[in-house]
Amino acid sequence: MHINCPHCGDRDQREFSIRGHGTGLSRPKGETWSDDWNDFLHIRDNLAGRIQELWHHGGGCGAWLVVDRSNVTHEIFGTRLVSEVRS
Amino acid sequence: MRYSGLQVLWQGLTGNKGWAPVWREPEPKPEYDIIIIGGGGHGLATAYYLAREHGLTNVAVLEKGYLGGGNVGRNTTIVRANYVLPGNSEFYSHSMKLWEGLEADLNYNIMHSQRGIVNLFHSDGQRDAYARRGNAMINQGDDAILLDREGCRKMLPYLDYEQTRFPIYGGLYHPRGGTARHDAVTWGFARGADQRGVDLIQNCEVTGIDIENGVVRGVQTSRGAIRAKKVGIVVAGRSSQVAAMAGMRLPVESHVLQAFVTEGLKPVIDTVVTYGMGHFYISQSDKGGLVFGGDLDGYSSYAARGNLSMAEHVIEAGMTLMPMIGKARMLRSWGGIVDMSADGSPIIDKTHIDGLYFNGGWCYGGFKATPASGHCFAHLMATDRPHNAATRHRLDRFTTGRRLLDEEAAGSQHNLH
Ligand SMILES: Cc1cc2nc3c(=O)[nH]c(=O)nc-3n(C[C@H](O)[C@H](O)[C@H](O)COP(=O)(O)OP(=O)(O)OC[C@H]3O[C@@H](n4cnc5c(N)ncnc54)[C@H](O)[C@@H]3O)c2cc1C
Ligand SMILES: [Zn+2]
Numbered sequence: 001m002h003i004n005c006p007h008c009g010d011r012d013q014r015e016f017s018i019r020g021h022g023t024g025l026s027r028p029k030g031e032t033w034s035d036d037w038n039d040f041l042h043i044r045d046n047l048a049g050r051i052q053e054l055w056h057h058g059g060g061c062g063a064w065l066v067v068d069r070s071n072v073t074h075e076i077f078g079t080r081l082v083s084e085v086r087s
Numbered sequence: 088m089r090y091s092g093l094q095v096l097w098q099g100l101t102g103n104k105g106w107a108p109v110w111r112e113p114e115p116k117p118e119y120d121i122i123i124i125g126g127g128g129h130g131l132a133t134a135y136y137l138a139r140e141h142g143l144t145n146v147a148v149l150e151k152g153y154l155g156g157g158n159v160g161r162n163t164t165i166v167r168a169n170y171v172l173p174g175n176s177e178f179y180s181h182s183m184k185l186w187e188g189l190e191a192d193l194n195y196n197i198m199h200s201q202r203g204i205v206n207l208f209h210s211d212g213q214r215d216a217y218a219r220r221g222n223a224m225i226n227q228g229d230d231a232i233l234l235d236r237e238g239c240r241k242m243l244p245y246l247d248y249e250q251t252r253f254p255i256y257g258g259l260y261h262p263r264g265g266t267a268r269h270d271a272v273t274w275g276f277a278r279g280a281d282q283r284g285v286d287l288i289q290n291c292e293v294t295g296i297d298i299e300n301g302v303v304r305g306v307q308t309s310r311g312a313i314r315a316k317k318v319g320i321v322v323a324g325r326s327s328q329v330a331a332m333a334g335m336r337l338p339v340e341s342h343v344l345q346a347f348v349t350e351g352l353k354p355v356i357d358t359v360v361t362y363g364m365g366h367f368y369i370s371q372s373d374k375g376g377l378v379f380g381g382d383l384d385g386y387s388s389y390a391a392r393g394n395l396s397m398a399e400h401v402i403e404a405g406m407t408l409m410p411m412i413g414k415a416r417m418l419r420s421w422g423g424i425v426d427m428s429a430d431g432s433p434i435i436d437k438t439h440i441d442g443l444y445f446n447g448g449w450c451y452g453g454f455k456a457t458p459a460s461g462h463c464f465a466h467l468m469a470t471d472r473p474h475n476a477a478t479r480h481r482l483d484r485f486t487t488g489r490r491l492l493d494e495e496a497a498g499s500q501h502n503l504h
Contacts (some may be wrong), residue, residue: 033487034474035486043337044327045327046327046329046337046387074394
């Protein structure tokens with residue numbers, strides 16, 4: 001698998017580490033236990049198809065990326081910087 | 088036909104003409120008392136125990152491919168009872184006891200081999216953790232022996248004890264642990280269920296679950312609609328897709344786990360060895376292949392294959408631990424879709440829909456659970472009460488956040504268990 005880092009270009013997957021599902025970006029506001037926290041921590045749609053997930057380019061520029069990837073074929077459709085997705 | 092040594096001899100002498108197919112190929116009936124979705128190890132074991140323990144034989148197992156084509160035919164076959172947490176401890180202990188009687192019970196040679204498992208440790212802290220684990224196993228009535236480095240060296244002389252990365256301090260030895268032939272386990276349960284009247288229906292994919300006013304009525308399949316009073320979902324890596332047919336979202340992510348096997352060699356590794364620090368474990372199959380594996384690739388996947396980087400990582404760890412295996416040639420590698428739950432422990436529970444039951448979240452460790460999973464799920468489906476050995480594997484533990492069964496204290500991260 002190769003991941004195209006917006007800063008560094010096309011790089012081998014070995015330079016990146018997976019940081020979980022894209023839902024990791026929507027952390028609930030409340031501090032106490034609620035359904036939102038259950039949803040955030042535990043529950044997944046777990047679709048077979050195109051998903052958004054977080055990768056960290058630790059072996060390169062250090063950026064956090066949102067990667068648009070098929071978990072059926074492992075094909076990658078695009079990458080964006082988390083900083084841009086958030087702003 | 089009852090299988091025995093004498094039968095083998097007799098068949099051999101009479102041209103092997105008497106062997107009949109091991110199970111029937113029935114057409115689906117319009118209605119069953121119970122439908123099990125998924126003909127893997129757990130689905131077949133559930134059907135077997137429904138018939139054997141509860142006399143329920145108007146049962147069908149619906150399998151979208153062929154029996155045993157999922158994880159039960161892809162795993163590295165390790166069977167152990169070395170869990171710590173109340174809930175898991177009694178459950179895996181229950182499973183071990185069932186394994187020990189399974190060949191006689193099924194009248195089938197599943198090649199269950201209690202060759203022992205050694206979990207290596209590499210620091211004082213890890214030794215303490217394994218001593219605690221060993222005590223928990225003994226408290227549960229199972230067996231564990233803490234070996235020091237010399238004790239390990241006697242059993243496993245071929246390891247590199249002085250390796251600079253993780254020098255070996257000793258190991259936790261679990262003599263009753265070992266392996267079993269995965270396909271034979273599938274076939275044994277399938278045969279036992281079929282003999283008692285269960286319909287095993289292959290090439291029958293469930294595409295929908297019929298629910299009326301909160302009560303399950305049956306399923307839609309690639310071979311038509313089938314009605315049922317009760318339906319059990321037992322589909323491992325496909326749990327989320329099938330549960331979604333009933334409008335449910337699960338605390339599960341599907342990931343890929345890879346495994347590897349070398350060409351057949353003369354006997355060389357006679358126990359199971361695990362090297363947690365390096366992410367590597369190994370055993371030798373009865374055919375002679377060295378069967379080994381490591382960690383998940385780490386990203387969500389339904390591809391049933393992984394990437395080269397994890398293959399390299401596993402093989403490097405193997406070479407560090409036992410340099411001798413560098414001379415063996417690797418024959419094959421493959422992957423399976425594993426149903427990773429949020430706390431690393433399984434779910435055996437009713438759902439909020441009447442008559443619909445769920446069994447899944449087995450992560451990469453459900454092969455050892457096969458008999459107990461089937462036994463406890465059958466009990467739940469037949470009586471509507473959890474079996475004593477599986478009272479804590481509830482779905483609502485995630486909703487409340489209480490009594491999570493996080494065996495490895497990895498936190499709520501599906502890919503870290
Ligand atoms: C590489 C690897 C190594 C492993 N090593 C070990 C080990 O050493 N020890 C251990 O204890 N565990 C191990 N495991 C885990 C173990 O294999 C699984 O936890 C266990 O097999 C899961 O239960 P099962 O046998 O019922 O699953 P499966 O065999 O996957 O059965 C599920 C079945 O459901 C069917 N299905 C799915 N969707 C549908 C549908 N819509 N309609 C009809 N049927 C459907 C599938 O085709 C499949 O046959 C390993 C797993 C892998 C992948
Ligand atoms: Zn980069």
